[in-house]
Amino acid sequence: MMRSHRCGDLRGDHAGETVELCGWVNSRRDHGGVTFIDLRDRAGLVQVVFSPGVAAEAHDVAQTLRAEFCIRVTGVVQTRREGTVNPRISTGEIEVAAEAVEVFSEAETPPFPIDGHQDTEESLRLRYRYLDLRRNHMQDNLDLRHGIVGAIRRFYDAHGFVEIETPMMTRSTPEGARDYLVPSRVHPGKFFALPQSPQLFKQLFMVAGLDRYYQIVKCFRDEDLRADRQPEFTQLDVEMSFVGVEDVLDLTEEMFKSVWAEVLDVSLPDFMRLTYDESMRRFGVDKPDVRFGMELADLGTVFAATEARVFRSALDSGGAVNSIAVPGGGRLTRKELDGLVEEAKQLGAGGLVWAAVTPDGLKSPMDKFLSDEERTGLVGASSAREGDLILIVADGRVGVVHKVLGALRNRMGERFGLIPELERSDPGAWKFVWITDFPWFEYNEEEARWDPIHHPFTGVVEETLQYLESDPARVVSKAYDITLNGWELASGSIRIHDRVMQERVFSALGITPEEAEERFGFLLRAFRYGPPPHGGIAPGIDRIVALAAGESNIREVIAFPKTQSVFDPLTGAPAAVDEAQLELLHLKSTAPPEK
């Protein structure tokens, strides 16, 4: 070994020891005589002192060192003189008196500072990701990811699960997200698809009797990116046989508790549970951030007899009038209020009615259309206090009302500082919520048909089976999500294991037996051979780690992520390929030539 210790591991106990350290020059403080180097490795920083009187040769070399040179230092650990201790670094009680230094390699001046005192534009960080990953912060994130993945594996190992790999080159299924395709050289004109999830394979494991399966696996979806979405991402894929909804919920909750205990030393309380309906009614979204209040209020009763046209027509057409009360929102300027109206329109609302609760009563563009009872009822039902701002959305479509107010609630929560800063050691900082009883179907306006909210293999709650053909909106599924602080962390369901039942569902989805055979024939065939009752869940690893790390986007916990336009500034991928390569794959590009 070239080194005896890691820089960041040295402590007072090491005083007197001769050590060999390898690392990068974090900073240099040259006093002409004595020269200090902060040496950095994965474990952290340590101060190295070069004194001309102690080691003249090493001191000469120290003068030539620059940021990010990779070096080895041999020296003696000594406790620092009184008054020179640095409490801001973990090794601050000691320093290393250099006796010799070896320069492994010099470094050009880096394109951005590595010592982590200022943010850098992300595209630059990604182009030089290897330098970005030199930062202790990024290394800590990757280390946390490793720790979480390890804890997950230990948990499932201890519960009798077996990790099995599934193919990366598989068959395209036209539902769901767009696929990434892999052309076949051997089969002209045919394509493999990269998996959006190993869904069908894990169900086949259950048919096979493999009982308890899990896998930590890459999945691929060709959709537009977000802070919590990358085209390739990692899932913890889990499936179990002979279980119902409660069994999966219990075990998964136990898993999260075990990971948080092991990795963050936090003992999580039992997870909150909300049905989908309750979540939508109270928070307007199916991934509620319950770290703050500002819940939606239903004003249907208040405005039951209203003359105000926007409210009247919304209620008459079977829609809803809902509000939120933004604490302290009354201080917004007219311009800011106009901005909110614009935001609401952008989100799909016809408009947004605001009403400020002032000492002189309501101040609102709607005020003249309201009766006294309505004014009182509005403030009361919205739980608004003086100084608050009530935001009201009315629409003939309840879904629009929820969507707009749900989004505004999240934005207002952030803008008005209602979301407490994450205190990672506080069990109360982690608001896990189970969302259950999802509707089975959602209406697809564009295609004028009913689509599954989860996927076509999702089980149906028996009591609602009767509506499968007559009233799809009333069918409840055996699907569930875990959300954490407003992020969807996991999705799962109990599956259909009965072939006849599965065919009935396909039929309700408008999938003919021929189409079903074409797309999922291999699953249906498998289901002829004694499939067990089964179900599972698939938490997103990138999101879990990002939340645990306190990051607001998953790129911070992925070593080599892509930009929002699906580009990797480091490698330049995606890139053009030779005509010959295309020919071999029986492909011809129709893309216009590059400028």
Place this chain on the structure above:
RNA sequence: GCCCCAGUGGAGCAGCCAGGAGUGCUCAUCUCCCUGUCAAGGAGAAGGUCGCCAGUUCAAAUCUGGUCUGGGGCGCCA
């Protein structure tokens, strides 16, 4: 496909609303000084086609249109 924000020496920002010479700040870089600093300090220097293209104007970093890149969001994401 759509909406919003940003792009100014190597990094991070201010300047833009209200047009008047590339003006400023912090850090980095280079030279010199300095034996206890720790985001060292002091003195000096070098470094920019204000993302790009067009328009308005006597004059554009600044106003207008377009475009590219990055970020946040809507749509999309079974």
